[in-house]
Amino acid sequence: MELRELTSLVGVSGNEDEVRRAIMRELEAMGVSYETDTMGNIIARKGDKGPRLMVDAHMDEVGLIIVHIEKSGFLRFYPIGVPAAVLPSKRVLVGKDKVPGVIGAKAIHLQERRERDSVIPVDQLTIDIGAKSKEEAERKVKVGDYAVFDTEYEELSPGIIKAKALDDRVGCALLLELLKEPWENVQVYAVFSTQEELGIRGAKVASYRVNPDMGIALEGTVCADIPGTDPEGYATQIGKGAVLSVMDRGTITHKGMLNQLVKLATENQIPFQYREATSGGNDAMAIHQARAGCPVAAISVPCRYIHSPFSVMSMADFEAARKLLIAFVKSVEGGFRP
Amino acid sequence: MSNLSFNVKEFLKKASMAYGVSGHEFYNAASVVEEAMTGLVDEIRRDPLHNIIGYRKGDGEGPRPKVMLAGHMDEIGLLVKKIEERGFLRVTGIGVDPRVLPGHEVIVYGRRPLTGLVGVKPPHLIAPENAMKAQKMEDLFIDLGLPEEEVRKLVRVGDVVTYKRQVTELQGDVLSGKSMDDRAGVGVILVCLDELRKYKVPADVYGVATTQEEVGLRGATVATYGIKPDIGIAIDVCHAETPGVPEWRTSQLGKGPAIATGGNIHPKVFQGLKKAAEELGIPVQTEVAPGPTGTDAWAMQVSGEGVATGLVSIPLRYMHTSVETLSVGDVEKAGRLLAKFIAACDEAFVKELTTWN
Numbered sequence: 189m190e191l192r193e194l195t196s197l198v199g200v201s202g203n204e205d206e207v208r209r210a211i212m213r214e215l216e217a218m219g220v221s222y223e224t225d226t227m228g229n230i231i232a233r234k235g236d237k238g239p240r241l242m243v244d245a246h247m248d249e250v251g252l253i254i255v256h257i258e259k260s261g262f263l264r265f266y267p268i269g270v271p272a273a274v275l276p277s278k279r280v281l282v283g284k285d286k287v288p289g290v291i292g293a294k295a296i297h298l299q300e301r302r303e304r305d306s307v308i309p310v311d312q313l314t315i316d317i318g319a320k321s322k323e324e325a326e327r328k329v330k331v332g333d334y335a336v337f338d339t340e341y342e343e344l345s346p347g348i349i350k351a352k353a354l355d356d357r358v359g360c361a362l363l364l365e366l367l368k369e370p371w372e373n374v375q376v377y378a379v380f381s382t383q384e385e386l387g388i389r390g391a392k393v394a395s396y397r398v399n400p401d402m403g404i405a406l407e408g409t410v411c412a413d414i415p416g417t418d419p420e421g422y423a424t425q426i427g428k429g430a431v432l433s434v435m436d437r438g439t440i441t442h443k444g445m446l447n448q449l450v451k452l453a454t455e456n457q458i459p460f461q462y463r464e465a466t467s468g469g470n471d472a473m474a475i476h477q478a479r480a481g482c483p484v485a486a487i488s489v490p491c492r493y494i495h496s497p498f499s500v501m502s503m504a505d506f507e508a509a510r511k512l513l514i515a516f517v518k519s520v521e522g523g524f525r526p
Numbered sequence: 527m528s529n530l531s532f533n534v535k536e537f538l539k540k541a542s543m544a545y546g547v548s549g550h551e552f553y554n555a556a557s558v559v560e561e562a563m564t565g566l567v568d569e570i571r572r573d574p575l576h577n578i579i580g581y582r583k584g585d586g587e588g589p590r591p592k593v594m595l596a597g598h599m600d601e602i603g604l605l606v607k608k609i610e611e612r613g614f615l616r617v618t619g620i621g622v623d624p625r626v627l628p629g630h631e632v633i634v635y636g637r638r639p640l641t642g643l644v645g646v647k648p649p650h651l652i653a654p655e656n657a658m659k660a661q662k663m664e665d666l667f668i669d670l671g672l673p674e675e676e677v678r679k680l681v682r683v684g685d686v687v688t689y690k691r692q693v694t695e696l697q698g699d700v701l702s703g704k705s706m707d708d709r710a711g712v713g714v715i716l717v718c719l720d721e722l723r724k725y726k727v728p729a730d731v732y733g734v735a736t737t738q739e740e741v742g743l744r745g746a747t748v749a750t751y752g753i754k755p756d757i758g759i760a761i762d763v764c765h766a767e768t769p770g771v772p773e774w775r776t777s778q779l780g781k782g783p784a785i786a787t788g789g790n791i792h793p794k795v796f797q798g799l800k801k802a803a804e805e806l807g808i809p810v811q812t813e814v815a816p817g818p819t820g821t822d823a824w825a826m827q828v829s830g831e832g833v834a835t836g837l838v839s840i841p842l843r844y845m846h847t848s849v850e851t852l853s854v855g856d857v858e859k860a861g862r863l864l865a866k867f868i869a870a871c872d873e874a875f876v877k878e879l880t881t882w883n
Contacts, residue, residue: 292851500643
């Protein structure tokens with residue numbers, strides 16, 4: 189499945205339905221067997237001998253959930269992983285039927301000077317679907333519906349794309365690529381997980397079930413190679429290759445796995461960079477601590493502006509991550525053990 | 527003149543997407559307006575500040591009074607100030623609230639239109655104590671996703687930048703998009719010109735899409751001087767009810783246009799507009815402006831020996847954002863009531879405007 193399609197699917201943490209269904213259909217078309225669990229994870233499997241390698245990407249994305257409908261018809265919402273700063277003056281799609289709405293902001297003319305120094309807090313924002321009353325709004329949306337930014341996939345220049353939800357549909361795309369390979373002497377457990385953005389919830393139960401010998405998380409990761417940030421604060425850079433984590437808030441990468449990834453990247457001339465930040469975390473932390481624990485690593489693609497309405501990534505970085513992932517799994521087939 | 531009724535919703539959808547930041551209306555917005563105005567007036571001309579002036583000759587034998595309608599076609603936006611290392615752009619704003627820009631897509635009108643992104647640092651890398659600090663215009667940048675050499679080939683300092691925003695049809699007749707302020711006012715003028723076919727109109731009517739309103743009513747200033755109207759009506763937008771704004775400071779969306787009163791407004795024009803609405807059964811709201819209305823009416827009133835001015839406003843939410851939201855019905859109603867008012871503007875009425883007893 190192309191990133192264009194994967195990123196257009198709606199799957200805010202807690203309701204990954206649309207993404208899950210599309211991936212299940214894709215797996216069926218590929219002839220890959222899978223199971224689903226109570227959290228809504230998809231656990232696909234390829235290969236039936238050798239070590240159990242869990243490779244994980246999360247299906248969920250950041251977004252909003254409708255919490256209240258006002259008498260006047262305006263919708264109140266909680267953000268899920270979205271900072272307040274990026275909310276005003278954006279177009280969103282609400283609920284399964286994708287009802288269009290806009291997040292307005294008090295006109296600049298009506299603001300007090302002191303208000304302008306601060307980001308507009310979420311409790312001052314509403315979604316306007318044009319309904320004139322609560323009753324009219326309730327014909328279209330209900331409390332508990334999710335909303336996402338209405339962002340179009342676009343190629344900004346050759347190989348540079350803009351889309352919503354690259355965190356972590358880029359991981360889902362890599363995982364589907366991995367499943368195209370004919371694995372035999374490794375048991376690849378490909379987990380498309382849920383609720384990563386709510387605290388690594390899906391991966392926790394999926395990794396218990398899989399009981400892996402080794403784990404890899406695939407991520408669209410932070411990238412701040414932007415004006416106003418010194419190079420030491422970039423974390424990662426677009427176009428500089430696949431990203432390897434040394435440590436983040438939840439995981440210290442297994443040294444043996446990290447060395448193997450660096451070795452393979454060097455041998456195969458795959459561009460890579462280190463994630464020069466320790467904040468944030470990903471599903472690797474859940475796999476790491478599943479049952480009696482197992483060694484883990486993460487392979488990521490740098491994505492600028494994640495957790496905003498759009499993110500930007502380089503297809504060359506995607507390709508580097510893909511090659512490195514496949515080289516690593518091949519090396520496991522060939523006998524590599526951390 | 528064609529007999530087809532003017533479709534204001536289609537016009538608004540098209541005009542909202544047109545670009546014409548103050549001082550740069552002639553690239554695109556002016557053409558969209560000119561095209562829509564063709565067939566509704568006898569003559570169209572542009573003046574040196576690029577105002578579009580549509581002239582509709584009165585139906586009676588002279589002397590005919592002159593009525594001027596002004597709706598501004600310029601929009602708020604950004605201009606490229608600097609091209610930085612690695613191709614990022616820095617911008618300066620015309621009327622844009624920097625607080626709505628983070629995470630916003632824009633169009634940079636370089637050698638070709640380019641999608642630009644007002645980027646933000648991911649929250650993972652922002653210190654908690656800075657999370658609620660608003661960014662200033664000078665902190666913001668635009669990412670074109672292009673190599674620096676390419677950016678330097680395609681973009682120049684001074685290039686125009688607008689919000690990138692599709693028009694959204696919300697529930698009912700509610701429309702949301704950029705630049706409704708004040709393409710909606712231009713839409714009202716077009717509805718009015720179309721509607722005037724139903725009447726015998728004693729006055730010459732000048733429908734003017736003005737320029738540079740957002741930077742100081744400059745287009746209206748010169749257009750009014752050139753036309754020397756007896757009566758000048760500005761059509762603009764006013765604040766509609768918005769969560770977090772006291773009710774008494776706003777009008778209501780979908781409850782009819784607002785007619786302004788205050789020092790900027792001639793009391794007899796105000797009364798005439800109210801009367802026209804009443805005769806048509808159109809609901810209207812009253813907007814009180816103690817001093818400057820911040821609209822073209824402010825410039826028109828003191829042009830030459832003075833002009834009797836009125837102001838009709840379309841209630842609109844979220845002014846100066848990319849999701850300016852209005853009711854199409856309010857726009858239609860405003861056009862219809864203006865036509866009714868204009869049809870009553872004869873020599874006798876004009877004479878009354880300078881008679882105070």
